[in-house]
Amino acid sequence: MRAVIVGAGLAGLAALRLRQAGWQVVLCDNARDLGGKMSRWCARGYRFDTGPTLLTMPQILRRLYQDIGERLEDHLQLEALDPHAVYLYPDGRRIEVPAKFEAWLETVRRIAPEDVEGVRQLHAVGERIYRLSEITFFLRDPLIPLRAPPAAALRLLPIRHAWGNYANTVARFLKSPHLRQIYNRYPTYVGSSPFQTPATLLVIPYIEHTFGAWYPIGGMYRITESLGELAARRGVEILTQTRITAILHRGGRVEGVRADSGGRIEADAVVFNGDAASLSELLGEKEPFDPVGRSLSGVVLLYGLRRSPAALYHHTVLFSSDYEQEFRELFEHRFFPSEPTVYVNAPPDAGPPGGGQAVYLMANAPGAGEASWFETHADEARRRVLKRVEGAGLGNFEQDTEVFDTWSPVRFEQRYLSPGGSIYGWNSHGWRRAFLRPPNRHPGYRGLYCAGGSFHPGGGVPMVLLSAEIAVRQMLEDSKP
Ligand SMILES: Cc1cc2nc3c(=O)[nH]c(=O)nc-3n(C[C@H](O)[C@H](O)[C@H](O)COP(=O)(O)OP(=O)(O)OC[C@H]3O[C@@H](n4cnc5c(N)ncnc54)[C@H](O)[C@@H]3O)c2cc1C
Numbered sequence: 001m002r003a004v005i006v007g008a009g010l011a012g013l014a015a016l017r018l019r020q021a022g023w024q025v026v027l028c029d030n031a032r033d034l035g036g037k038m039s040r041w042c043a044r045g046y047r048f049d050t051g052p053t054l055l056t057m058p059q060i061l062r063r064l065y066q067d068i069g070e071r072l073e074d075h076l077q078l079e080a081l082d083p084h085a086v087y088l089y090p091d092g093r094r095i096e097v098p099a100k101f102e103a104w105l106e107t108v109r110r111i112a113p114e115d116v117e118g119v120r121q122l123h124a125v126g127e128r129i130y131r132l133s134e135i136t137f138f139l140r141d142p143l144i145p146l147r148a149p150p151a152a153a154l155r156l157l158p159i160r161h162a163w164g165n166y167a168n169t170v171a172r173f174l175k176s177p178h179l180r181q182i183y184n185r186y187p188t189y190v191g192s193s194p195f196q197t198p199a200t201l202l203v204i205p206y207i208e209h210t211f212g213a214w215y216p217i218g219g220m221y222r223i224t225e226s227l228g229e230l231a232a233r234r235g236v237e238i239l240t241q242t243r244i245t246a247i248l249h250r251g252g253r254v255e256g257v258r259a260d261s262g263g264r265i266e267a268d269a270v271v272f273n274g275d276a277a278s279l280s281e282l283l284g285e286k287e288p289f290d291p292v293g294r295s296l297s298g299v300v301l302l303y304g305l306r307r308s309p310a311a312l313y314h315h316t317v318l319f320s321s322d323y324e325q326e327f328r329e330l331f332e333h334r335f336f337p338s339e340p341t342v343y344v345n346a347p348p349d350a351g352p353p354g355g356g357q358a359v360y361l362m363a364n365a366p367g368a369g370e371a372s373w374f375e376t377h378a379d380e381a382r383r384r385v386l387k388r389v390e391g392a393g394l395g396n397f398e399q400d401t402e403v404f405d406t407w408s409p410v411r412f413e414q415r416y417l418s419p420g421g422s423i424y425g426w427n428s429h430g431w432r433r434a435f436l437r438p439p440n441r442h443p444g445y446r447g448l449y450c451a452g453g454s455f456h457p458g459g460g461v462p463m464v465l466l467s468a469e470i471a472v473r474q475m476l477e478d479s480k481p
Contacts, residue, residue, distance in 0.1 A: 007273030009036025011451035014468035030243035035224030045352025046304035057462035118173030126206025169199035191295025191424035276454035291368035295424035297409035304403035308357035367422030425454020
Protein backbone atom coordinates (compact mmCIF):
# COMPACT_ATOMS: atom_id res chain seq x y z
CA MET A 1 0.00 0.00 0.00
CA ARG A 2 1.20 3.48 -0.75
CA ALA A 3 0.26 6.73 0.97
CA VAL A 4 1.06 10.31 0.06
CA ILE A 5 1.20 12.74 2.97
CA VAL A 6 0.48 16.32 1.92
CA GLY A 7 2.41 18.49 4.41
CA ALA A 8 5.31 17.55 6.66
CA GLY A 9 4.03 19.23 9.83
CA LEU A 10 4.07 17.31 13.07
CA ALA A 11 1.05 15.22 12.04
CA GLY A 12 2.68 14.45 8.68
CA LEU A 13 5.83 13.27 10.44
CA ALA A 14 3.76 11.18 12.86
CA ALA A 15 2.60 9.17 9.86
CA LEU A 16 5.83 7.25 10.49
CA ARG A 17 3.40 4.81 12.07
CA LEU A 18 2.24 3.91 8.56
CA ARG A 19 5.77 3.05 7.54
CA GLN A 20 6.00 0.86 10.62
CA ALA A 21 2.88 -0.94 9.38
CA GLY A 22 4.64 -1.70 6.09
CA TRP A 23 3.22 1.06 3.88
CA GLN A 24 5.24 2.94 1.32
CA VAL A 25 5.10 6.58 2.36
CA VAL A 26 5.78 9.72 0.30
CA LEU A 27 5.96 12.91 2.40
CA CYS A 28 5.57 16.21 0.49
CA ASP A 29 5.94 19.75 1.79
CA ASN A 30 6.00 23.09 0.01
CA ALA A 31 8.88 24.29 2.24
CA ARG A 32 12.57 23.52 2.26
CA ASP A 33 12.46 22.11 5.80
CA LEU A 34 10.33 19.60 7.62
CA GLY A 35 8.17 20.27 10.67
CA GLY A 36 5.79 22.97 9.43
CA LYS A 37 5.15 25.32 12.35
CA MET A 38 7.55 23.41 14.55
CA SER A 39 10.49 25.14 12.98
CA ARG A 40 13.73 26.89 13.95
CA TRP A 41 15.85 29.91 13.07
CA CYS A 42 19.56 30.14 13.94
CA ALA A 43 21.83 33.17 13.52
CA ARG A 44 25.25 34.05 14.99
CA GLY A 45 25.01 31.39 17.68
CA TYR A 46 21.46 32.32 18.75
CA ARG A 47 18.85 29.60 18.32
CA PHE A 48 15.10 30.24 18.21
CA ASP A 49 12.10 27.97 17.95
CA THR A 50 9.82 29.91 15.63
CA GLY A 51 6.60 28.07 16.51
CA PRO A 52 5.69 26.05 19.62
CA THR A 53 7.76 26.62 22.76
CA LEU A 54 5.91 24.49 25.29
CA LEU A 55 5.29 20.75 25.32
CA THR A 56 2.31 19.39 27.22
CA MET A 57 1.05 15.79 27.57
CA PRO A 58 4.47 14.30 26.71
CA GLN A 59 2.94 10.84 27.09
CA ILE A 60 1.37 11.24 23.64
CA LEU A 61 4.74 11.96 22.05
CA ARG A 62 6.23 9.06 24.00
CA ARG A 63 3.51 6.78 22.59
CA LEU A 64 4.48 7.75 19.03
CA TYR A 65 8.08 6.65 19.66
CA GLN A 66 6.85 3.41 21.27
CA ASP A 67 4.55 2.63 18.35
CA ILE A 68 7.46 2.84 15.93
CA GLY A 69 9.67 0.68 18.14
CA GLU A 70 11.81 3.46 19.65
CA ARG A 71 12.30 5.02 23.08
CA LEU A 72 11.74 8.74 23.38
CA GLU A 73 14.63 8.98 25.83
CA ASP A 74 17.06 7.75 23.15
CA HIS A 75 16.16 10.77 21.01
CA LEU A 76 15.06 13.63 23.25
CA GLN A 77 15.85 14.93 26.70
CA LEU A 78 12.72 16.45 28.22
CA GLU A 79 13.02 18.89 31.08
CA ALA A 80 10.05 19.52 33.42
CA LEU A 81 9.51 23.23 34.05
CA ASP A 82 8.75 24.43 37.55
CA PRO A 83 7.28 27.01 37.82
CA HIS A 84 5.32 26.66 34.59
CA ALA A 85 5.22 30.41 34.05
CA VAL A 86 5.67 33.79 35.67
CA TYR A 87 2.85 36.32 35.13
CA LEU A 88 3.55 40.05 35.34
CA TYR A 89 0.67 42.55 35.54
CA PRO A 90 0.57 46.24 34.64
CA ASP A 91 -0.06 47.07 38.33
CA GLY A 92 3.31 45.55 39.24
CA ARG A 93 1.94 42.28 40.63
CA ARG A 94 3.96 39.13 39.94
CA ILE A 95 2.50 35.61 40.20
CA GLU A 96 4.39 32.36 39.68
CA VAL A 97 2.39 29.29 38.75
CA PRO A 98 4.19 26.24 40.13
CA ALA A 99 4.05 22.87 38.38
CA LYS A 100 2.20 20.83 41.00
CA PHE A 101 -1.45 21.60 41.61
CA GLU A 102 -1.05 21.36 45.40
CA ALA A 103 1.73 23.96 45.26
CA TRP A 104 -0.49 26.17 43.09
CA LEU A 105 -3.24 25.93 45.75
CA GLU A 106 -0.67 27.04 48.35
CA THR A 107 0.15 30.08 46.20
CA VAL A 108 -3.54 30.90 45.81
CA ARG A 109 -4.02 30.50 49.59
CA ARG A 110 -1.33 33.16 50.07
CA ILE A 111 -2.40 35.69 47.41
CA ALA A 112 -6.19 35.22 47.17
CA PRO A 113 -7.42 32.94 49.99
CA GLU A 114 -11.06 33.51 49.04
CA ASP A 115 -10.38 31.74 45.70
CA VAL A 116 -8.85 28.49 46.97
CA GLU A 117 -12.15 26.62 46.74
CA GLY A 118 -12.88 28.14 43.31
CA VAL A 119 -9.52 27.00 41.92
CA ARG A 120 -10.18 23.53 43.30
CA GLN A 121 -13.61 23.46 41.62
CA LEU A 122 -12.24 24.61 38.24
CA HIS A 123 -9.65 21.85 38.46
CA ALA A 124 -12.38 19.32 39.26
CA VAL A 125 -14.42 20.40 36.21
CA GLY A 126 -11.26 20.12 34.06
CA GLU A 127 -10.57 16.66 35.42
CA ARG A 128 -14.02 15.34 34.56
CA ILE A 129 -13.78 16.76 31.04
CA TYR A 130 -10.38 15.13 30.67
CA ARG A 131 -11.70 11.75 31.82
CA LEU A 132 -14.61 12.03 29.40
CA SER A 133 -12.30 13.07 26.53
CA GLU A 134 -9.92 10.20 27.23
CA ILE A 135 -12.57 7.62 26.35
CA THR A 136 -14.26 9.56 23.54
CA PHE A 137 -12.83 12.68 21.96
CA PHE A 138 -9.14 11.73 22.17
CA LEU A 139 -9.71 8.29 20.66
CA ARG A 140 -11.78 8.94 17.58
CA ASP A 141 -13.87 11.51 15.72
CA PRO A 142 -16.68 12.76 17.89
CA LEU A 143 -20.17 11.59 17.11
CA ILE A 144 -19.17 8.97 14.59
CA PRO A 145 -22.62 8.03 13.35
CA LEU A 146 -24.21 4.81 14.46
CA ARG A 147 -21.74 4.24 17.24
CA ALA A 148 -23.01 4.65 20.77
CA PRO A 149 -20.56 6.30 23.17
CA PRO A 150 -19.17 3.90 25.77
CA ALA A 151 -21.31 3.52 28.88
CA ALA A 152 -18.53 5.03 31.01
CA ALA A 153 -18.70 8.18 28.86
CA LEU A 154 -22.43 8.50 29.40
CA ARG A 155 -21.86 8.34 33.14
CA LEU A 156 -19.35 11.21 32.93
CA LEU A 157 -21.42 13.42 30.62
CA PRO A 158 -23.46 15.42 33.15
CA ILE A 159 -20.59 17.72 34.14
CA ARG A 160 -21.96 20.74 35.93
CA HIS A 161 -20.49 24.05 34.77
CA ALA A 162 -18.74 22.48 31.76
CA TRP A 163 -21.06 23.56 28.98
CA GLY A 164 -21.43 27.29 29.71
CA ASN A 165 -19.22 30.17 28.60
CA TYR A 166 -15.55 29.80 29.64
CA ALA A 167 -14.92 33.31 31.02
CA ASN A 168 -18.29 33.38 32.82
CA THR A 169 -17.51 30.08 34.50
CA VAL A 170 -14.09 31.35 35.59
CA ALA A 171 -15.73 34.52 36.93
CA ARG A 172 -18.31 32.47 38.82
CA PHE A 173 -15.58 30.59 40.71
CA LEU A 174 -12.85 33.22 41.10
CA LYS A 175 -12.98 36.70 42.58
CA SER A 176 -9.38 37.81 42.03
CA PRO A 177 -9.02 39.63 38.68
CA HIS A 178 -5.39 38.47 38.56
CA LEU A 179 -6.34 34.80 38.84
CA ARG A 180 -9.18 35.23 36.38
CA GLN A 181 -6.72 36.56 33.81
CA ILE A 182 -4.40 33.58 34.29
CA TYR A 183 -7.29 31.14 33.73
CA ASN A 184 -8.65 33.17 30.83
CA ARG A 185 -5.38 32.84 28.97
CA TYR A 186 -5.68 29.07 28.44
CA PRO A 187 -8.16 29.21 25.49
CA THR A 188 -5.48 31.13 23.57
CA TYR A 189 -3.60 27.81 23.46
CA VAL A 190 -6.12 26.91 20.74
CA GLY A 191 -6.17 30.38 19.20
CA SER A 192 -9.50 31.37 20.74
CA SER A 193 -11.08 33.94 23.04
CA PRO A 194 -12.02 32.95 26.61
CA PHE A 195 -15.08 35.17 26.20
CA GLN A 196 -16.42 33.03 23.34
CA THR A 197 -15.29 29.47 24.08
CA PRO A 198 -17.16 26.83 26.08
CA ALA A 199 -16.03 26.06 29.62
CA THR A 200 -14.98 22.58 28.50
CA LEU A 201 -11.62 24.19 27.66
CA LEU A 202 -10.97 24.11 31.42
CA VAL A 203 -9.44 20.79 30.46
CA ILE A 204 -6.34 22.79 29.36
CA PRO A 205 -5.28 24.09 32.83
CA TYR A 206 -6.13 20.66 34.26
CA ILE A 207 -3.82 18.99 31.72
CA GLU A 208 -1.01 21.44 32.42
CA HIS A 209 -1.20 20.92 36.18
CA THR A 210 -1.54 17.17 35.89
CA PHE A 211 0.97 16.27 33.17
CA GLY A 212 3.32 19.23 33.44
CA ALA A 213 4.94 21.72 31.09
CA TRP A 214 8.05 20.43 29.35
CA TYR A 215 10.98 21.68 27.35
CA PRO A 216 13.04 19.41 25.09
CA ILE A 217 16.67 20.39 25.69
CA GLY A 218 17.90 22.05 22.50
CA GLY A 219 14.43 23.42 21.73
CA MET A 220 11.09 22.13 20.43
CA TYR A 221 12.64 21.78 16.98
CA ARG A 222 14.57 18.78 18.33
CA ILE A 223 11.27 16.87 18.00
CA THR A 224 11.06 17.74 14.29
CA GLU A 225 14.72 16.86 13.79
CA SER A 226 14.41 13.51 15.49
CA LEU A 227 11.23 12.46 13.64
CA GLY A 228 12.67 13.69 10.33
CA GLU A 229 15.82 11.60 10.86
CA LEU A 230 13.76 8.52 11.72
CA ALA A 231 11.56 9.04 8.66
CA ALA A 232 14.59 9.27 6.35
CA ARG A 233 16.30 6.30 7.98
CA ARG A 234 13.19 4.16 7.57
CA GLY A 235 12.76 4.84 3.91
CA VAL A 236 10.04 7.47 3.87
CA GLU A 237 10.41 9.25 0.54
CA ILE A 238 10.73 12.96 1.41
CA LEU A 239 9.93 15.58 -1.22
CA THR A 240 10.57 19.10 0.09
CA GLN A 241 9.82 22.23 -1.98
CA THR A 242 6.95 20.26 -3.47
CA ARG A 243 3.61 21.97 -3.27
CA ILE A 244 0.60 19.76 -3.94
CA THR A 245 -1.88 21.55 -6.15
CA ALA A 246 -4.58 18.88 -6.45
CA ILE A 247 -5.79 15.74 -4.74
CA LEU A 248 -6.84 13.45 -7.57
CA HIS A 249 -10.00 11.41 -7.29
CA ARG A 250 -12.39 9.44 -9.42
CA GLY A 251 -15.81 8.05 -8.51
CA GLY A 252 -15.46 9.24 -4.91
CA ARG A 253 -12.08 7.53 -4.38
CA VAL A 254 -8.68 9.27 -4.18
CA GLU A 255 -6.03 8.15 -6.63
CA GLY A 256 -3.08 10.34 -5.71
CA VAL A 257 -1.93 13.94 -5.95
CA ARG A 258 -0.58 16.41 -8.47
CA ALA A 259 2.49 18.49 -7.56
CA ASP A 260 3.28 22.04 -8.67
CA SER A 261 5.90 20.61 -11.04
CA GLY A 262 2.97 19.02 -12.88
CA GLY A 263 4.04 15.53 -11.79
CA ARG A 264 1.47 13.03 -10.57
CA ILE A 265 2.03 10.74 -7.59
CA GLU A 266 -0.26 7.71 -7.46
CA ALA A 267 -1.41 6.46 -4.07
CA ASP A 268 -3.91 4.15 -2.38
CA ALA A 269 -4.50 6.81 0.27
CA VAL A 270 -3.76 10.48 0.84
CA VAL A 271 -3.28 12.13 4.23
CA PHE A 272 -3.85 15.87 4.13
CA ASN A 273 -1.82 17.72 6.80
CA GLY A 274 -2.47 21.27 5.63
CA ASP A 275 -5.14 23.71 6.75
CA ALA A 276 -8.73 22.45 6.55
CA ALA A 277 -9.74 25.72 4.85
CA SER A 278 -7.61 24.93 1.81
CA LEU A 279 -8.69 21.31 1.35
CA SER A 280 -11.77 21.98 -0.78
CA GLU A 281 -9.67 23.86 -3.34
CA LEU A 282 -7.29 20.88 -3.66
CA LEU A 283 -10.33 18.70 -4.31
CA GLY A 284 -11.55 21.09 -6.99
CA GLU A 285 -14.49 22.41 -4.94
CA LYS A 286 -13.40 25.92 -4.03
CA GLU A 287 -15.29 27.42 -1.09
CA PRO A 288 -15.17 31.16 -0.26
CA PHE A 289 -12.83 32.14 2.59
CA ASP A 290 -14.70 33.06 5.76
CA PRO A 291 -12.50 35.08 8.16
CA VAL A 292 -15.05 35.03 10.98
CA GLY A 293 -14.43 31.49 12.11
CA ARG A 294 -10.64 31.61 12.00
CA SER A 295 -8.41 31.12 15.03
CA LEU A 296 -5.80 33.65 16.09
CA SER A 297 -2.61 34.36 14.25
CA GLY A 298 0.36 36.03 15.93
CA VAL A 299 3.21 38.45 15.79
CA VAL A 300 6.48 36.80 16.78
CA LEU A 301 9.60 38.89 17.36
CA LEU A 302 12.90 37.04 17.71
CA TYR A 303 15.67 38.97 19.43
CA GLY A 304 19.24 37.81 19.91
CA LEU A 305 20.32 40.03 22.82
CA ARG A 306 23.92 40.61 23.85
CA ARG A 307 22.85 40.78 27.50
CA SER A 308 20.12 38.77 29.17
CA PRO A 309 17.36 40.95 30.62
CA ALA A 310 17.41 40.77 34.42
CA ALA A 311 15.54 37.86 36.03
CA LEU A 312 13.89 36.64 32.86
CA TYR A 313 12.28 33.23 33.38
CA HIS A 314 11.87 30.57 30.63
CA HIS A 315 8.14 31.40 30.20
CA THR A 316 6.95 34.87 31.26
CA VAL A 317 3.61 36.46 30.39
CA LEU A 318 3.18 40.24 30.45
CA PHE A 319 -0.55 40.78 30.79
CA SER A 320 -2.47 43.73 29.36
CA SER A 321 -4.65 45.83 31.65
CA ASP A 322 -7.94 44.99 29.90
CA TYR A 323 -8.19 41.43 28.61
CA GLU A 324 -11.80 41.76 27.46
CA GLN A 325 -10.93 44.79 25.33
CA GLU A 326 -7.92 42.94 23.89
CA PHE A 327 -10.11 40.07 22.66
CA ARG A 328 -12.76 42.46 21.35
CA GLU A 329 -10.08 44.09 19.23
CA LEU A 330 -8.77 40.73 18.04
CA PHE A 331 -12.08 39.07 17.16
CA GLU A 332 -14.63 41.82 16.61
CA HIS A 333 -12.60 44.70 15.17
CA ARG A 334 -9.92 42.36 13.84
CA PHE A 335 -6.90 44.49 14.45
CA PHE A 336 -3.73 44.12 16.44
CA PRO A 337 -4.51 45.02 20.10
CA SER A 338 -3.79 48.58 21.20
CA GLU A 339 -2.28 47.10 24.37
CA PRO A 340 -1.20 43.50 23.68
CA THR A 341 -0.49 40.76 26.20
CA VAL A 342 3.06 39.61 25.45
CA TYR A 343 4.41 36.10 25.94
CA VAL A 344 8.19 36.04 26.51
CA ASN A 345 10.14 32.84 25.94
CA ALA A 346 13.79 32.76 26.99
CA PRO A 347 15.19 29.21 27.02
CA PRO A 348 18.40 29.07 29.07
CA ASP A 349 20.29 27.04 26.44
CA ALA A 350 19.57 29.13 23.33
CA GLY A 351 22.27 31.82 23.39
CA PRO A 352 25.78 31.84 21.89
CA PRO A 353 28.59 30.24 23.97
CA GLY A 354 30.19 33.61 24.79
CA GLY A 355 27.00 35.00 26.38
CA GLY A 356 23.75 36.49 25.16
CA GLN A 357 20.13 35.42 25.23
CA ALA A 358 17.70 34.39 22.51
CA VAL A 359 14.31 35.91 23.36
CA TYR A 360 11.05 35.08 21.59
CA LEU A 361 8.19 37.55 22.05
CA MET A 362 4.71 36.66 20.89
CA ALA A 363 1.44 38.59 20.87
CA ASN A 364 -1.89 37.44 19.46
CA ALA A 365 -3.03 38.94 16.16
CA PRO A 366 -6.21 38.45 14.15
CA GLY A 367 -6.23 35.47 11.81
CA ALA A 368 -8.17 37.24 9.12
CA GLY A 369 -5.48 37.63 6.49
CA GLU A 370 -4.24 40.58 4.52
CA ALA A 371 -7.61 42.27 4.76
CA SER A 372 -6.81 43.14 8.36
CA TRP A 373 -3.04 43.06 8.28
CA PHE A 374 -0.61 44.88 6.02
CA GLU A 375 3.13 44.59 6.42
CA THR A 376 3.17 48.29 7.35
CA HIS A 377 1.41 47.26 10.56
CA ALA A 378 4.44 45.24 11.59
CA ASP A 379 6.36 48.30 12.84
CA GLU A 380 3.42 49.51 14.89
CA ALA A 381 2.86 46.03 16.38
CA ARG A 382 6.53 45.80 17.30
CA ARG A 383 6.38 49.24 18.96
CA ARG A 384 3.38 48.20 21.08
CA VAL A 385 5.02 44.90 22.08
CA LEU A 386 8.29 46.60 23.07
CA LYS A 387 6.38 49.24 25.05
CA ARG A 388 4.84 46.45 27.16
CA VAL A 389 8.26 44.78 27.54
CA GLU A 390 9.84 47.98 28.74
CA GLY A 391 6.86 48.74 30.97
CA ALA A 392 7.41 45.38 32.68
CA GLY A 393 10.99 46.40 33.51
CA LEU A 394 12.71 44.07 31.02
CA GLY A 395 14.67 46.93 29.45
CA ASN A 396 15.12 48.29 25.96
CA PHE A 397 15.61 45.30 23.66
CA GLU A 398 16.51 47.37 20.61
CA GLN A 399 19.68 48.68 22.29
CA ASP A 400 21.08 45.19 22.85
CA THR A 401 19.97 43.48 19.66
CA GLU A 402 22.53 41.45 17.76
CA VAL A 403 20.14 39.50 15.49
CA PHE A 404 16.44 40.01 14.80
CA ASP A 405 13.65 38.40 12.82
CA THR A 406 9.90 38.82 12.78
CA TRP A 407 6.83 36.76 11.86
CA SER A 408 3.53 38.41 10.99
CA PRO A 409 0.14 36.92 10.02
CA VAL A 410 1.01 37.47 6.36
CA ARG A 411 4.25 35.50 6.73
CA PHE A 412 2.39 32.71 8.55
CA GLU A 413 -0.14 32.58 5.73
CA GLN A 414 2.49 32.42 3.01
CA ARG A 415 4.84 29.97 4.69
CA TYR A 416 2.27 27.53 6.11
CA LEU A 417 -0.40 27.95 3.42
CA SER A 418 -2.88 28.65 6.21
CA PRO A 419 -5.59 31.09 5.08
CA GLY A 420 -5.54 34.29 7.15
CA GLY A 421 -2.32 33.21 8.86
CA SER A 422 -4.42 31.40 11.48
CA ILE A 423 -2.32 29.10 13.60
CA TYR A 424 -5.04 26.61 14.62
CA GLY A 425 -7.43 26.52 11.66
CA TRP A 426 -10.96 27.25 12.92
CA ASN A 427 -11.36 28.84 16.32
CA SER A 428 -13.12 27.01 19.16
CA HIS A 429 -15.90 29.54 19.65
CA GLY A 430 -19.16 27.88 20.50
CA TRP A 431 -19.76 24.25 21.20
CA ARG A 432 -19.95 23.12 17.58
CA ARG A 433 -16.63 24.60 16.49
CA ALA A 434 -14.88 23.40 19.64
CA PHE A 435 -16.05 19.81 19.28
CA LEU A 436 -17.07 19.18 15.73
CA ARG A 437 -13.87 19.96 13.91
CA PRO A 438 -13.47 18.38 10.47
CA PRO A 439 -13.02 14.62 10.93
CA ASN A 440 -9.86 12.59 10.33
CA ARG A 441 -11.52 10.31 7.77
CA HIS A 442 -12.93 12.49 5.00
CA PRO A 443 -16.66 11.79 4.68
CA GLY A 444 -16.79 12.53 0.92
CA TYR A 445 -13.84 10.60 -0.52
CA ARG A 446 -12.68 7.07 0.18
CA GLY A 447 -8.94 6.91 0.85
CA LEU A 448 -8.68 10.53 2.02
CA TYR A 449 -7.62 11.19 5.63
CA CYS A 450 -6.88 14.43 7.43
CA ALA A 451 -4.54 15.15 10.32
CA GLY A 452 -3.21 18.33 11.91
CA GLY A 453 -4.20 21.28 14.02
CA SER A 454 -7.25 22.30 12.02
CA PHE A 455 -8.84 18.83 12.17
CA HIS A 456 -10.21 16.73 15.03
CA PRO A 457 -9.29 16.84 17.91
CA GLY A 458 -7.61 20.27 17.46
CA GLY A 459 -4.43 22.32 17.55
CA GLY A 460 -1.34 22.27 19.71
CA VAL A 461 1.35 19.61 19.75
CA PRO A 462 -0.43 16.85 21.72
CA MET A 463 -3.76 17.20 19.88
CA VAL A 464 -2.01 17.24 16.51
CA LEU A 465 -0.20 14.02 17.44
CA LEU A 466 -3.54 12.51 18.44
CA SER A 467 -5.08 13.54 15.13
CA ALA A 468 -2.35 11.64 13.29
CA GLU A 469 -2.80 8.66 15.58
CA ILE A 470 -6.56 8.54 14.89
CA ALA A 471 -6.11 9.02 11.13
CA VAL A 472 -3.53 6.24 10.86
CA ARG A 473 -5.67 3.91 12.95
CA GLN A 474 -8.61 4.54 10.62
CA MET A 475 -6.42 3.98 7.54
CA LEU A 476 -5.17 0.67 8.88
CA GLU A 477 -8.72 -0.43 9.76
CA ASP A 478 -10.01 0.57 6.31
CA SER A 479 -7.22 -1.21 4.46
CA LYS A 480 -7.84 -4.56 6.13
CA PRO A 481 -8.91 -7.08 3.50
C1 LIG B 1 3.98 30.93 16.84
C2 LIG B 1 3.39 29.62 17.25
C3 LIG B 1 3.42 29.24 18.60
C4 LIG B 1 2.87 28.02 19.00
N1 LIG B 1 2.99 27.63 20.31
C5 LIG B 1 2.62 26.38 20.67
C6 LIG B 1 2.99 25.85 21.94
O1 LIG B 1 3.69 26.49 22.72
N2 LIG B 1 2.57 24.59 22.26
C7 LIG B 1 1.84 23.83 21.40
O2 LIG B 1 1.49 22.69 21.74
N3 LIG B 1 1.52 24.30 20.17
C8 LIG B 1 1.90 25.53 19.79
N4 LIG B 1 1.66 25.98 18.51
C9 LIG B 1 0.83 25.16 17.63
C10 LIG B 1 1.58 23.99 17.02
O3 LIG B 1 2.81 24.41 16.54
C11 LIG B 1 0.76 23.44 15.87
O4 LIG B 1 -0.56 23.11 16.32
C12 LIG B 1 1.38 22.20 15.24
O5 LIG B 1 2.78 22.29 15.10
C13 LIG B 1 0.72 22.02 13.89
O6 LIG B 1 1.13 20.84 13.30
P1 LIG B 1 0.40 20.30 12.00
O7 LIG B 1 0.72 18.84 11.89
O8 LIG B 1 -1.03 20.69 12.02
O9 LIG B 1 1.11 20.96 10.77
P2 LIG B 1 1.65 22.39 10.36
O10 LIG B 1 2.70 22.80 11.29
O11 LIG B 1 0.52 23.29 10.09
O12 LIG B 1 2.38 22.02 9.00
C14 LIG B 1 1.70 21.71 7.82
C15 LIG B 1 2.70 21.73 6.68
O13 LIG B 1 2.01 21.37 5.50
C16 LIG B 1 2.42 22.26 4.47
N5 LIG B 1 1.39 22.27 3.43
C17 LIG B 1 0.11 22.73 3.53
N6 LIG B 1 -0.54 22.59 2.36
C18 LIG B 1 0.35 22.01 1.50
C19 LIG B 1 0.28 21.64 0.12
N7 LIG B 1 -0.83 21.84 -0.61
N8 LIG B 1 1.37 21.08 -0.43
C20 LIG B 1 2.53 20.90 0.28
N9 LIG B 1 2.64 21.24 1.57
C21 LIG B 1 1.57 21.80 2.19
C22 LIG B 1 2.57 23.59 5.19
O14 LIG B 1 3.33 24.53 4.48
C23 LIG B 1 3.29 23.12 6.45
O15 LIG B 1 4.68 23.03 6.26
C24 LIG B 1 2.24 27.18 18.06
C25 LIG B 1 2.22 27.54 16.71
C26 LIG B 1 2.81 28.74 16.30
C27 LIG B 1 2.84 29.09 14.84
